[in-house]
Amino acid sequence: MNWKTIGHIDDIPLRGARCIKTPGMNIAVFRTSENEVFAIENRCPHKAGPLSEGIVHGKAVTCPLHNWVISLENGMAQGADEGEVRTFELRNENGVLSILLDHPMMVAAE
Amino acid sequence: MVQKLVIIGNGMAPGRMLEHLFEQAPVAYEVTIFNAEPRVNYDRIMLSPVLSGEKTYEDIIIHGDAWYEMHGVTLHRGDRIVEIDRVKRTVTSEKGVVAEYDRLIIATGSNPFIIPVPGKDLKGVVAYRDLDDVGSMLAAAEAGGDAIVIGGGLLGLEAAAGLKARGMNVTVLHVMPSLMERQLDPAAGYLLQKALEDRGIHIVCKANTRAILGEDKVEAVELEDGRIIPASIVVMAVGIRPNVQLAKDAGLAVNRGIVVDDGMMTSDGHIMALGECAEVGGQVYGLVAPLYEMARIAASHLAGDRTPAFVHSDTPTKLKVTGIDLYSLGDFAEGPDREEIVLRDAATGIYKRLVIKENRIIGTVLYGETADGAWFNDLKKKQTDISEMRDTLIFGQAYQGGSPLDPMAAVAALPDDAEICGCNGVCKGKITSTITGKGLTSLDEVRAHTKASASCGSCTGLVEQLMTLTLGDKYNPAAVTPMCTCTDLGHDDVRRLIKAKGLKSIPAVMQELEWKTSCGCAKCRPALNYYLVCDWPDEYADDYQSRFINERVHANIQKDGTYSVVPRMWGGVTNAKELRAIADVVDKFQIPMVKVTGGQRIDLLGVEKEDLPAVWADLGQAGFISGQAYAKGLRTVKTCVGSDWCRFGTQDSTGLGIRIEKFMWGSWTPAKLKLAVSGCPRNCAEATCKDIGVICVDSGFEIHFAGAAGLDIKGTDVLGLVKTEDEALEVIVALTQMYREQGRYLERIYKWAKRVGHDEIRQQILHDTERRKAYYDRFVFSQQFAQVDPWSERVSGKDKHEFKPMASVGYGEAAE
Numbered sequence: 001m002n003w004k005t006i007g008h009i010d011d012i013p014l015r016g017a018r019c020i021k022t023p024g025m026n027i028a029v030f031r032t033s034e035n036e037v038f039a040i041e042n043r044c045p046h047k048a049g050p051l052s053e054g055i056v057h058g059k060a061v062t063c064p065l066h067n068w069v070i071s072l073e074n075g076m077a078q079g080a081d082e083g084e085v086r087t088f089e090l091r092n093e094n095g096v097l098s099i100l101l102d103h104p105m106m107v108a109a110e
Numbered sequence: 111m112v113q114k115l116v117i118i119g120n121g122m123a124p125g126r127m128l129e130h131l132f133e134q135a136p137v138a139y140e141v142t143i144f145n146a147e148p149r150v151n152y153d154r155i156m157l158s159p160v161l162s163g164e165k166t167y168e169d170i171i172i173h174g175d176a177w178y179e180m181h182g183v184t185l186h187r188g189d190r191i192v193e194i195d196r197v198k199r200t201v202t203s204e205k206g207v208v209a210e211y212d213r214l215i216i217a218t219g220s221n222p223f224i225i226p227v228p229g230k231d232l233k234g235v236v237a238y239r240d241l242d243d244v245g246s247m248l249a250a251a252e253a254g255g256d257a258i259v260i261g262g263g264l265l266g267l268e269a270a271a272g273l274k275a276r277g278m279n280v281t282v283l284h285v286m287p288s289l290m291e292r293q294l295d296p297a298a299g300y301l302l303q304k305a306l307e308d309r310g311i312h313i314v315c316k317a318n319t320r321a322i323l324g325e326d327k328v329e330a331v332e333l334e335d336g337r338i339i340p341a342s343i344v345v346m347a348v349g350i351r352p353n354v355q356l357a358k359d360a361g362l363a364v365n366r367g368i369v370v371d372d373g374m375m376t377s378d379g380h381i382m383a384l385g386e387c388a389e390v391g392g393q394v395y396g397l398v399a400p401l402y403e404m405a406r407i408a409a410s411h412l413a414g415d416r417t418p419a420f421v422h423s424d425t426p427t428k429l430k431v432t433g434i435d436l437y438s439l440g441d442f443a444e445g446p447d448r449e450e451i452v453l454r455d456a457a458t459g460i461y462k463r464l465v466i467k468e469n470r471i472i473g474t475v476l477y478g479e480t481a482d483g484a485w486f487n488d489l490k491k492k493q494t495d496i497s498e499m500r501d502t503l504i505f506g507q508a509y510q511g512g513s514p515l516d517p518m519a520a521v522a523a524l525p526d527d528a529e530i531c532g533c534n535g536v537c538k539g540k541i542t543s544t545i546t547g548k549g550l551t552s553l554d555e556v557r558a559h560t561k562a563s564a565s566c567g568s569c570t571g572l573v574e575q576l577m578t579l580t581l582g583d584k585y586n587p588a589a590v591t592p593m594c595t596c597t598d599l600g601h602d603d604v605r606r607l608i609k610a611k612g613l614k615s616i617p618a619v620m621q622e623l624e625w626k627t628s629c630g631c632a633k634c635r636p637a638l639n640y641y642l643v644c645d646w647p648d649e650y651a652d653d654y655q656s657r658f659i660n661e662r663v664h665a666n667i668q669k670d671g672t673y674s675v676v677p678r679m680w681g682g683v684t685n686a687k688e689l690r691a692i693a694d695v696v697d698k699f700q701i702p703m704v705k706v707t708g709g710q711r712i713d714l715l716g717v718e719k720e721d722l723p724a725v726w727a728d729l730g731q732a733g734f735i736s737g738q739a740y741a742k743g744l745r746t747v748k749t750c751v752g753s754d755w756c757r758f759g760t761q762d763s764t765g766l767g768i769r770i771e772k773f774m775w776g777s778w779t780p781a782k783l784k785l786a787v788s789g790c791p792r793n794c795a796e797a798t799c800k801d802i803g804v805i806c807v808d809s810g811f812e813i814h815f816a817g818a819a820g821l822d823i824k825g826t827d828v829l830g831l832v833k834t835e836d837e838a839l840e841v842i843v844a845l846t847q848m849y850r851e852q853g854r855y856l857e858r859i860y861k862w863a864k865r866v867g868h869d870e871i872r873q874q875i876l877h878d879t880e881r882r883k884a885y886y887d888r889f890v891f892s893q894q895f896a897q898v899d900p901w902s903e904r905v906s907g908k909d910k911h912e913f914k915p916m917a918s919v920g921y922g923e924a925a926e
Contacts, residue, residue, distance in 0.1 A: 005917075006916055007917050013911065016655050018911065018915065018916035020915060020916055020917050021915045021921075022919055023920050026915075029916060033629045047669065054632070054659070058631075062631070062632030064667055
């Protein structure tokens with residue numbers, strides 16, 4: 001397990017998201033209206049829509065492809081839909097964000 | 111193995127049968143339907159409201175195109191079956207289509223009976239069976255004048271009321287001494303006649319038609335007594351005959367109808383029949399409830415459960431003429447072993463009659479006050495002994511046990527198995543348990559889940575009372591649908607309050623209008639953003655985080671997360687330089703697909719998000735701006751080549767289309783807005799299914815609006831004819847602005863127009879010149895802020911973060 005610095009919170013628009021590329025998968029990093037940050041797999045459990053492109057509201061994001069709503073806190077699909085995505089730990093030190101990635105994620109490029 | 115099911119006929123009975131079948135055995139059959147009418151399945155019971163103008167054809171469609179597609183049903187429209195080959199098990203259509211079947215269903219319905227008098231084939235003599243008949247009647251009504259309806263039964267009277275509502279002078283000719291004699295006793299028939307005469311409909315009973323007169327079209331009807339009554343249209347509604355010819359030719363057992371057993375099987379074990387053409391237990395049926403029962407049984411047998419059997423039951427009759435309440439059920443002839451209880455109130459026009467045999471109700475006629483019909487029906491069905499309540503029976507359920515007169519109490523007191531919806535055979539318990547079980551709160555939901563009130567609609571009041579009983583205060587029939595779960599306010603209230611309170615940001619709206627969530631949701635935020643952009647064009651700062659991804663990155667997201675790019679090509683016109691630039695971009699960025707769109711544009715599909723700014727930069731070099739093919743806003747103006755090239759062109763349609771597009775590009779609208787300009791009525795630009803269309807004619811420009819060719823298909827209506835291009839532009843722009851200001855987010859122009867009324871729009875845009883000018887001016891004002899090319903903005907660096915990943919981590923670090 002490894003903490004990796006990914007940038008500053010101000011790189012992400014309020015109620016917006018950015019994408020992190022890793023060899024294993026793409027990860028979406030969100031910033032809510034309350035300035036909380038969350039990181040989840042950038043791939044909707046429904047049809048693999050890029051969640052980082054969705055509209056952020058409360059602590060959830062609505063997938064741009066078919067409007068599934070995914071919780072940023074636990075990665076679970078909300079409402080009647082069933083499915084979940086991976087979540088990742090984020091650290092916010094005076095605005096500098098780092099993400100906790102496990103080893104296989106990083107060596108997949110080998 | 112999947113079996114081949116072929117259905118002849120596409121009326122309500124086979125439609126309902128398929129609904130049941132797809133529920134019980136969704137994949138057991140591959141279904142092919144042959145429909146002699148060129149249409150999908152619509153609600154024939156509702157033809158009368160269409161005739162009277164209370165509903166439109168769109169309102170009464172039961173299964174739209176999407177339904178057939180979803181269930182993989184092949185529908186041959188306007189193609190009649192002419193032969194059944196029972197040995198080869200095939201059917202052959204008029205157009206020569208041959209279809210094999212494992213199972214065949216004949217649902218050919220019935221034919222109107224045309225009385226054999228001289229002149230019956232004249233132009234202007236119509237039946238009342240399908241939408242084409244309604245079309246003929248409406249055409250006649252437009253010209254005005256005199257109409258004659260032959261037949262004073264259910265259908266005839268509904269036709270008469272409809273034609274009267276359309277402004278014709280109507281006479282009903284009825285051969286019997288009183289109206290609707292099969293459902294009403296003479297007393298109720300008399301009250302009905304009086305009510306219709308009060309509405310200005312002439313009624314002639316005991317009227318024998320001798321001949322229909324006219325040279326090449328109807329001019330009058332001559333009666334046996336020598337009277338001649340003028341008419342420009344004659345509607346024959348004297349009854350129906352089961353349509354059995356095809357079955358007869360195929361050698362099936364046929365009596366009055368096609369003979370079937372109580373499982374709907376004909377004399378051939380591979381062929382079933384249902385609907386008005388079928389005869390079961392020696393009876394043929396014309397009301398919808400028993401036909402739906404046949405449908406249920408046929409579906410069950412097809413799905414493999416052969417237990418259900420058709421049992422005859424009386425069906426209540428109701429007349430669908432607004433303002434006349436009439437209910438009839440069972441047997442009400444007089445007889446030595448029968449008694450009756452009658453209530454008459456001449457002042458209020460109420461008549462109630464119960465026919466009783468051995469202390470049990472066997473027939474009911476209610477006129478003027480029909481709320482107790484369901485209760486009487488229930489007593490009759492259950493054979494309840496009424497001797498205990500005999501004294502007060504006629505006053506209805508509310509008077510039993512001395513309870514006060516309260517319609518809610520009456521509904522509350524109905525047992526769970528009391529039938530509420532006669533058309534669909536839905537009982538009270540089914541409705542209440544579905545409301546609770548599925549958490550339904552609107553009438554539409556109840557209709558969708560239970561089918562109650564979904565056919566003729568006459569039980570809507572009862573269903574609403576049940577909803578009130580079940581849901582209490584949670585059901586408010588007048589309530590508007592809230593925008594989303596973040597607020598109780600509907601779109602119209604929110605729009606009104608934004609203006610009235612001068613709210614100019616999304617947080618201000620949420621604060622002032624007491625939003626229930628901290629920052630809205632993906633439904634309300636884009637709507638609010640649009641309303642604010644539209645209402646305060648110079649003051650509101652567009653909130654990109656409240657826009658859908660396509661409008662945030664100015665391209666269309668595709669299923670794999672790549673984007674498509676559509677450059678604006680004014681009026682659909684391009685040239686070698688532009689095409690060369692597009693070709694270069696395609697090569698340089700290895701764009702996998704290039705496609706021409708339905709709106710006469712070129713679509714570059716499969717562009718990676720990171721490449722978008724560079725693609726736009728190259729396209730911008732060639733003079734392209736964004737085609738906004740992603741916007742809830744002005745999309746495209748399609749054109750034909752018009753008078754510049756076409757030998758039929760009457761005006762410069764290409765020039766006008768380009769002019770409109772250059773004037774209106776960049777504007778945001780509630781939903782996408784697609785226009786077209788055709789240079790002549792041949793309409794090569796397909797302007798008559800667009801949101802707004804123009805058909806050029808010699809004398810000017812016919813402005814069309816409110817068409818649709820997507821989920822719904824709808825031809826446009828004509829807004830009006832203007833003489834010059836300048837006027838055409840002003841009218842189109844003003845119409846667009848009116849829609850911008852009033853439309854609900856995601857509501858296409860045809861839905862908005864239906865809501866506010868086409869006449870109202872015509873009045874404001876065409877006749878009220880000051881208002882038109884004001885709309886026009888507001889649009890022009892807003893355009894100075896809207897006409898900024900989003901592509902060149904982003905090429906110059908705006909929203910850079912959108913197009914680049916925040917970081918790449920983990921690559922090449924394994925060596926550490």
